[in-house]
Amino acid sequence: MKLASYKSGRDGQLMIVDRGLQRCCPAGDLAPTMQTALDDWSNIAPRLQERYEHLCEGTLDASSAFEPGKCAAPxxxxxxxxxxxxxxxxxxxxxxxxxxxxxxxxxxxxxxxxxxxxxxxxxxxxxxxxxxxxxxxxxxxxxxxxxxxxxxxxxxxxxxxxxxxxxxxxxxxxxxxxxxxxxxxxxxxxxxxxxxxxxxxxxxxxxxxxxxxxxxxxxxxxxxxxxxxxxxxxxxxxxxxxxxxxxxxxxxxxxxxxxxxxxxxxxxxxxxxxxxxxxxxxxxxxxxxxxxxxxxxxxxxxxxxxxxxxxxxxxxxxxxxxxxxxxxxx
CATH class of the missing domain: 3.90.850.10 (Fumarylacetoacetase-like, C-terminal domain)
Incomplete structure (x- = not known):
């Protein structure tokens, strides 16, 4: 699984990124920030992983081109x-x-x-x-x-x-x-x-x-x-x-x-x-x-x-x- 944070406020907006770093999708409904995900990793990570797999398979509708220039630190x-x-x-x-x-x-x-x-x-x-x-x-x-x-x-x-x-x-x-x-x-x-x-x-x-x-x-x-x-x-x-x-x-x-x-x-x-x-x-x-x-x-x-x-x-x-x-x- 690959995760990024688009710039938004001080803690960013958590994004899931596909394996080839070409497409991404928001993960805010699962965890608004990377720190939120890490604080409850055992529960949130499997749900992020499931969405990541759909993203990589191309079966996720809500995706867009990944733009590194929009990234904060993960x-x-x-x-x-x-x-x-x-x-x-x-x-x-x-x-x-x-x-x-x-x-x-x-x-x-x-x-x-x-x-x-x-x-x-x-x-x-x-x-x-x-x-x-x-x-x-x-x-x-x-x-x-x-x-x-x-x-x-x-x-x-x-x-x-x-x-x-x-x-x-x-x-x-x-x-x-x-x-x-x-x-x-x-x-x-x-x-x-x-x-x-x-x-x-x-x-x-x-x-x-x-x-x-x-x-x-x-x-x-x-x-x-x-x-x-x-x-x-x-x-x-x-x-x-x-x-x-x-x-x-x-x-x-x-x-x-x-x-x-x-x-x-x-x-x-x-x-x-x-x-x-x-x-x-x-x-x-x-x-x-x-x-x-x-x-x-x-x-x-x-x-x-x-x-x-x-x-x-x-x-x-x-x-x-x-x-x-x-x-x-x-």
Whole structure:
């Protein structure tokens, strides 16, 4: 099943989207919003699934062309957004480029931070910043969405709580990060709103690419028409999603609609390229002594997408332009 949210108010209008991302139909009579569906998933999901099957079969009258430009994030705001750094070789590379050793504990205990979830943005909404000097970077990631997860849930138990998957551009303002981390209190200003691809999908839609813990498909990142990388999201993922969920639920329960990110997808040696410019720059630093690739500039366009084995888009595309923001109340 594939689900989206058309822009409407703060929480969107829940839509069911067909497998090929061509047609859609409203689901408001079953659940007005994605969060409503997640709050009663065991009862609502089968009814959404039935309508999805009719939509895919072409036997549903009330359908229309799917328009990604109308999409908010599938879950326009969430009670909880926890982002990991599951590809530890990426962390190792970044630290190596700045001459820092990596504690051995990083291979055994996941890095996770809580991000801003009061508003996620849609696949074609612009990335905005006040200044190019902030070091605007994209980060291609895979995310999972859970139902209620009890505190103390183990990794073995956690897999059953994964209800939906998606991909995101977890934007980073790289030049603001060092100052924040120097305070030893984590990210805030350096992590603006996160953008989501148009649809979330249920695990069964992914076939053998989803093994219950990792998604084994390449995540393609293209900047201004140039492919930056297409690393496989299932490869070199040190901490799988059940492990990340268990880590987050160690000391408290997770509420339905919790979104947990993988961190920047990265493969050892980056032979398939990178899903962020920071990694490109680190590789350049190790090779040449300094980076040569700039961070993004106003007017740049970043495109992030995951294709299945047949070349079809799984989640739809994130396609965003970088723009200066205008001051407003929202």
């Amino acid at each position: 879950l326009p705001r969430s009670y909880h957004w926890a982002d990991g750094s599951a590809y530890v070789t990426h962390v190792e590379l970044v630290r190596k480029a700045r001459g820092a050793d990596m504690p051995t504990s990083f291979w055994e205990d996941p890095l996770v931070y809580m991000g801003a979830s009061d508003a996620f943005i849609g696949p074609e909404d612009p990335v905005t910043a006040e200044s190019e000097d902030w070091g605007i970077d994209f980060e291609g990631e895979v995310v999972v969405v859970t139902d209620d997860v009890a505190a103390g849930t183990t990794a073995d138990e956690a897999a059953k709580h994964i209800k939906l998957l998606g991909i995101v551009n977890d934007v980073s303002l790289r030049n603001l990060i060092p100052g924040e981390l120097a305070k030893q209190f984590g990210f805030y200003q350096s992590k603006p709103w996160t953008a989501f691809a148009p649809v979330f999908v249920t695990p069964d839609e992914l076939g053998t690419a989803w093994d219950g813990a990792r998604l084994h498909l390449p995540l393609r990142a293209t900047l201004n028409g140039e492919l930056i990388g297409a690393p496989n999201a299932g490869q070199d993922m040190t901490f799988d999603f059940p492990t990340l969920i268990a880590h987050c639920a160690k000391s408290r329960s997770l509420i339905s609609g919790t979104v947990i990110g993988s961190g920047t997808v990265s493969n050892v040696g980056s032979k398939d390229g990178s899903c962020c410019l920071a990694e490109v720059r680190c590789l350049e630093t190790l090779r040449d002594g300094k980076p040569s690739t700039p961070f993004m500039s106003f007017g740049d366009r970043i495109h992030i997408e995951m294709l299945d084995g047949e070349g079809a888009s799984v989640f739809g595309a994130i396609d965003q332009q970088i723009r200066p923001f205008e001051r407003s109340t929202v």
